[in-house]
């Protein structure tokens with residue numbers, strides 16, 4: 001019987017950082033203060049941002065031994081597609097802040113690594129350009145719901161036409177969180193014209209903004225994205241406009257998770273938006289623990305917020321996630337070394353996750369359960 005190789009680091013990436021903290025420090029050196037602070041920070045006093053990390057210490061892995069893990073594999077199937085391991089790149093807006101190639105570079109890295117790339121509505125490049133940069137990739141589109149339903153429907157149709165494989169509707173941003181560092185820095189990324197490509201190219205949006213021109217595009221986008229009246233019926237309207245899986249991102253309450261299942265949505269991203277929206281909100285891992293028994297495997301559960309290591313991934317999966325996603329870490333990789341940086345971040349996480357899986361005595365992602373965890377007092 002063959003033995004899988006659990007080698008650690010590729011020769012061609014040996015000069016790149018390994019620790020996420022080192023990537024972050026290098027990104028800070030390279031970026032201007034406004035951009036770096038925008039990416040790193042959370043809302044309010046950053047309690048939720050911190051909780052997303054500290055919650056992982058409540059859980060320890062309870063490993064099994066003598067189970068022949070020589071052929072263990074982290075491969076995962078999600079919506080009929082194979083992932084090299086259960087990771088996705090979370091939607092992150094304005095990736096042109098980190099690198100000139102922005103989303104195109106990150107999507108190429110995700111495709112090479114065999115993991116889904118979720119393109120944000122407020123991307124620097126249009127969804128068509130991102131799809132063209134990584135046509136072989138498992139690309140998903142994240143929709144910021146537009147007050148004008150026709151704009152939402154139009155973007156989803158464009159995404160479907162461009163080959164995106166799932167639609168992620170973010171539901172935790174009816175209003176923007178209290179972002180103190182951005183206010184202090186006077187930083188508004190939309191104003192830098194780094195997140196308007198999807199709107200500029202959208203015929204329904206052009207029609208919806210009276211006297212469409214360069215000067216009123218930002219106001220038009222803000223008015224479209226930020227609307228506290230967003231509700232379940234609005235989002236259900238999308239079902240008539242796409243056959244792609246519709247996944248709701250930003251669910252934290254088990255009652256909302258149950259409603260998402262009952263209304264026929266195809267998946268949930270358990271997320272507090274990386275602590276950038278409601279400060280004081282529950283950590284993503286704690287929310288996952290509440291939501292997973294309610295959803296009870298009826299639809300896939302993805303979790304993001306604070307994932308920084310293979311062990312973090314493992315704990316989230318043991319608590320019921322089918323896959324996890326990362327935001328800031330890959331943006332730091334993008335800022336430091338473009339596509340190579342993103343690929344390095346993903347590959348190191350993959351190696352660490354594969355080792356964690358095998359060292360815990362399990363051979364596949366499906367075998368990871370709550371039985372593999374012990375909760376600290």
Ligand SMILES: Cc1cc2nc3c(=O)[nH]c(=O)nc-3n(C[C@H](O)[C@H](O)[C@H](O)COP(=O)(O)O)c2cc1C
Pocket residue numbers: 038039040052090091092093120121122142170249271272273274275276304305306307325326327328329
């Ligand atoms: C700079 C930045 C921009 C983001 N932009 C979006 C976005 O456009 N759409 C969205 O749904 N979430 C957005 N998010 C939230 C991420 O998708 C994700 O929920 C969060 O980053 C996960 O936490 P992590 O950074 O600790 O991994 C953004 C996060 C960051 C840090």
Ligand SMILES: CCCCCCC(=O)C(=O)O
Pocket residue numbers: 093122173176222225226273276
């Ligand atoms: C009107 C801007 C909406 C937020 C865009 C990016 C984002 O989600 C973030 O967290 O920042």
